[in-house]
Amino acid sequence: MAHDTAHHHESNTKxxxxxxxxxxxxxxxxxxxxxxxxxxxxxxSFLSMSLLNWIFILLTIYKAYYIAWAFMHLxxxxxxxxxxxxxxxxxxxxxxIFILLTxxxYIYEVYKSNHVAWDF
Amino acid sequence: xxxxxxxxxTEGKTWGGGNxxxxxxxxxxxxxxxxxSDALTFSGFLAAYGFSRFKFIDSWPIADEVFNHFPFLHGxxxxxxxxxxxxxxxxxxxxxxxxxxxxxxxLKKGKVTFYMFLTIIGGIIFxxxxxxxxxxxINGTYGAVYTEGGNILQFIDGDxxxxxxxxxxxxxxxxxxxxxxxxxxxxxxxxxxxxxSIEGVKAGFAENSDLLIRTQMVNEEGEKTILSREESxxxxxxEAVGVVEGANLTRNEYGPPLFADxxxxxxxxxxxxVFSGVLINIIIFFNVILGTYERRKNYEMVEKVxxxxxxxxxxxxxxxxxxxxx
Numbered sequence: 171m172a173h174d175t176a177h178h179h180e181s182n183t184k185x186x187x188x189x190x191x192x193x194x195x196x197x198x199x200x201x202x203x204x205x206x207x208x209x210x211x212x213x214x215s216f217l218s219m220s221l222l223n224w225i226f227i228l229l230t231i232y233k234a235y236y237i238a239w240a241f242m243h244l245x246x247x248x249x250x251x252x253x254x255x256x257x258x259x260x261x262x263x264x265x266x267i268f269i270l271l272t273x274x275x276y277i278y279e280v281y282k283s284n285h286v287a288w289d290f
Numbered sequence: 291x292x293x294x295x296x297x298x299x300t301e302g303k304t305w306g307g308g309n310x311x312x313x314x315x316x317x318x319x320x321x322x323x324x325x326x327s328d329a330l331t332f333s334g335f336l337a338a339y340g341f342s343r344f345k346f347i348d349s350w351p352i353a354d355e356v357f358n359h360f361p362f363l364h365g366x367x368x369x370x371x372x373x374x375x376x377x378x379x380x381x382x383x384x385x386x387x388x389x390x391x392x393x394x395x396x397l398k399k400g401k402v403t404f405y406m407f408l409t410i411i412g413g414i415i416f417x418x419x420x421x422x423x424x425x426x427x428i429n430g431t432y433g434a435v436y437t438e439g440g441n442i443l444q445f446i447d448g449d450x451x452x453x454x455x456x457x458x459x460x461x462x463x464x465x466x467x468x469x470x471x472x473x474x475x476x477x478x479x480x481x482x483x484x485x486x487s488i489e490g491v492k493a494g495f496a497e498n499s500d501l502l503i504r505t506q507m508v509n510e511e512g513e514k515t516i517l518s519r520e521e522s523x524x525x526x527x528x529e530a531v532g533v534v535e536g537a538n539l540t541r542n543e544y545g546p547p548l549f550a551d552x553x554x555x556x557x558x559x560x561x562x563x564v565f566s567g568v569l570i571n572i573i574i575f576f577n578v579i580l581g582t583y584e585r586r587k588n589y590e591m592v593e594k595v596x597x598x599x600x601x602x603x604x605x606x607x608x609x610x611x612x613x614x615x616x
Contacts, residue, residue: 181392181395181396182392183389183392186385186388186389186392187385189385190381190382190385193381194378194381197374197377197378197381198374200611200615201370201371201374203615204354204369204370204614204615205369205370212512223615223616226611226615226616227611227616230607230608230610230611233607234604234607234608237384237600237603237604237607238600238604240388241384241385241387241388241596241600241603242596242597242600242601242604243391247312247313247314248311248312248313248314250311250312251312251313251314251319251322254312254322254326255322255325255326258326259326259329259330259333262330262333263329263330263333263337266333266334266337267333267337267340270337270338270340270341271337271340271341271344273341274340274341274342274343274344274345274347275344275347277344277345278344278345278346278347278348281345288439289437289439289440289441
């Protein structure tokens with residue numbers, strides 16, 4: 171416990187407000203896109219998902235990065251701790267998403283081609 | 291008596307004990323353990339939501355049509371604004387939290403108290419907003435009928451505007467009375483009956499030639515399919531079996547039952563996290579006021595509860611994306 175008081179902490183307020191502004195702008199951009207839904211983005215499909223959805227997901231990860239790095243102060247932790255947290259989550263979550271979404275798409279196809287009926 | 295301390299002669303070496311390779315305290319590491327496992331729990335829920343959504347990819351409700359309420363704007367179609375406001379509230383309470391942690395590093399008790407207070411207020415406002423959102427979701431706006439296969443049929447007029455059940459149905463004089471426990475067998479009562487019977491809806495629909503049926507299937511333009519007048523009448527008379535108003539775990543007026551189930555479960559689980567976070571924040575807030583950390587010359591407890599609070603914010607960023615945007 172004592173080691174924390176030993177080294178002097180500088181104030182990070184400037185960084186905190188910068189991150190707040192970044193997060194706010196990104197959220198605003200998301201909301202504007204969500205309301206306008208530009209057609210060239212919703213109609214363009216990339217890897218079986220519309221470009222707009224890819225933008226939303228990328229912006230979300232961008233926000234998550236700032237929350238984890240600046241607010242949860244991962245940027246100040248040791249490499250070992252940071253990697254233990256980030257890589258564990260990223261690997262397991264990607265795997266989970268891959269399996270479940272593939273399977274969900276497969277079940278949709280099965281219903282669609284009427285191999286199994288669900289609407290009586 | 292001589293103390294039984296074993297001297298290994300390896301003190302100060304890598305494996306000599308007392309080494310802190312991660313340079314973080316025990317409490318903080320345990321908070322990170324918890325956060326990582328909780329993140330996996332939430333991803334499990336969100337991935338399951340994605341699974342169901344892919345399974346019903348062409349009949350999933352369009353979020354903008356479901357979440358389009360804003361306080362004091364009755365009947366105005368305001369998609370996204372309210373949930374964007376909630377997101378800002380939560381992000382801002384995250385900012386005040388990190389400001390409290392920052393003030394804690396400099397041992398400024400007054401500032402920590404002030405920022406912790408703001409954080410708690412932000413959390414409470416968010417919880418209230420969540421409750422309002424649930425209220426709208428549960429009560430519903432227009433109502434719909436469901437078919438034997440569990441599909442939802444909604445009503446629109448010639449201009450494509452949604453029409454509420456109350457404007458479609460003809461109230462029936464012979465409507466059944468709700469069975470309560472005080473009548474008949476005392477331990478048996480039923481759910482409150484819907485305001486309109488399916489017969490009343492069918493009769494009202496036949497009379498008003500302006501009305502059309504909108505199914506839950508999404509067409510190629512990304513909009514819900516609208517049937518012609520003839521198809522609408524045929525569909526309603528042959529398939530509709532009941533009236534649904536609002537949402538519960540079995541049925542909802544928006545689309546597949548799983549939509550409401552996941553909405554309740556995921557936003558509910560997140561709301562429960564916010565609630566616990568507010569409680570923990572209050573405890574720490576009083577400890578700050580009482581001077582516990584002032585005496586310790588260490589505000590690390592604020593930092594630990596801060597980690598949890600930011601995590602709750604982080605989860606909301608993803609819930610926001612996958613329930614309201616994508």
